[in-house]
Amino acid sequence: MSIDETTAARVAKLARIKVEDAALPALVTDFNRILGFIEQLNEVDIDGVEPMTSVTPQRLKRRDDVVTDGNQQDKILSNAPDAREGFFAVPKVME
């Protein structure tokens, strides 16, 4: 399976990474080399094999559903590129 520039542009859009049109051909070449390498997996007989969900057999622990943390607004906002009046600020989302 190989991909073309339209698909590469769509993937870039889905990944929210701006890729200039001029950069697409090189990206397509890289993608197709990597996908070609991955294609080897088609040689493996996976009939009846479960997809791995956890590499070590363990059950996730449970805990009481209670608030154990919070009241750290200043700390949470301290690294924001733009924070105003106790909120993260972003460009206008809706007109």
Place this chain on the structure above:
Amino acid sequence: MSDLNKLGLAQARDALRKGDTTSVELTAACLSAIEAAGALNAFVHKTPELALDQARAADARIAAGDAPAMCGLPLGIKDLFCTKGVPSQAGSRILEGFLPEYESTVSQNLLDAGTVMLGKLNMDEFAMGSSNETSVYGNAVNPWRRGNDDAALTPGGSSGGSAAAVSADLCLAATGTDTGGSIRQPAAFTGIVGIKPTYGRCSRWGVVAFASSLDQAGPMTKSVRDAAMMLTTMCGHDPKDSTSADLAVPDFEAMLTGDIKGKQIGIPREYRMDGMPEEIETLWTQGTDMLRDAGASIVDITLPHTKYALPAYYVIAPAEASSNLARYDGVRYGHRATLGQGDGITEMYEKTRAEGFGPEVQRRVMIGTYVLSAGFYDAYYNRARRVRTLIKKDFENVFADGIDAILTPATPSAAFGLGDMTDADPIQMYLNDVFTVTVNLAGLPGISVPVGQDKQGLPMGLQLIGRPWDEGDLLNTAYALEGAAGFVAKPGKWW
């Protein structure tokens, strides 16, 4: 005492306890070595004042007879670990200016044990790379050179700064992380010891995530004893990481007897690759002989799905990375692109991520996005997870047959030149992890031990792979190998 920065952890600990030196002296020796080693570009954020404060506190505790296990020992910390109030960028532009409000569990465990942090260490961006060439800080440089040739070599990656720093005696030891080989490959390239423990041994909390089902932290040290000592401190159950194992952590150092009589060591036939340099092949044979001479029995084994580990990894790791790196959106921390008139939130995301991520990270995020996208999820992601099940089963089968540890080469070559792979296709770089990546996919512990040098004088390492949760036994086998190999060479100082 002179050249205090050249000590290992255990030697320095013993010297401190005897009163032969102080943590301030050890720390000052390391800080001087770091200042003189700018050419290696290993330390990218230095914290000398913090280090000396911590060293003075450690000396007070030692004097008061209240010294925890690693009291006063100066370490370097990989930039992937969030360290409170100290830049933690994961080698990426997108985390420029980020000052964590919290400390990762592993680095906190080390601080609780009395260690001193000298600063943060260079690495490939988001731990994606095998040569440290994807770092926003520029290349870290291997202290080793080929004979008298002054060509700069890679220290490996992604924990390249950690490897260079330990090898050049800029610190006593360093933390690393390993998703596909990022502790073991750089350790092999620089003649040091590096262990990736069983998945779940070290908490991932506060370690910038790359591929969460594969990432593990571990120590990079000057000896197996040091690795055992530091791993004991780094490990432990953490309620803040749901995949952290709630298991007792033994004193790994106390398990080093060097006695491996009767142990069964597996030699996997699939690790004999076409085109592998003869010197690596010879080293592997020598290592096998050393373990046999130490009383182990050598068994030929088969791990039939080995060939499919790298392709499976290059589906699973990018898939997880595309999901984990979605958080870098220019809103909560780090870099945000300057926006043009009329740019909305989507343009903010797209420009921020295009500016903030380097080419290799962008490539992997997009590959991950593709393999997880509608219509391809089964063909790529689910298939890779099924193959991963088979790779793990290969190991379970040999351990069930009584194998105690598996011996393989650590890397398919010795360190290569910085820039040598610039024009190669990405797959060539990925092949560096061919012997190590199986271990991450199976969640097993693996250790790289320096065993010999090639004809140009570069160090070469062998890897031992152990049973899950049996790091103590694995370290003991590594200890026997280290003793038999007697690797003591150090890089000649040129920097």
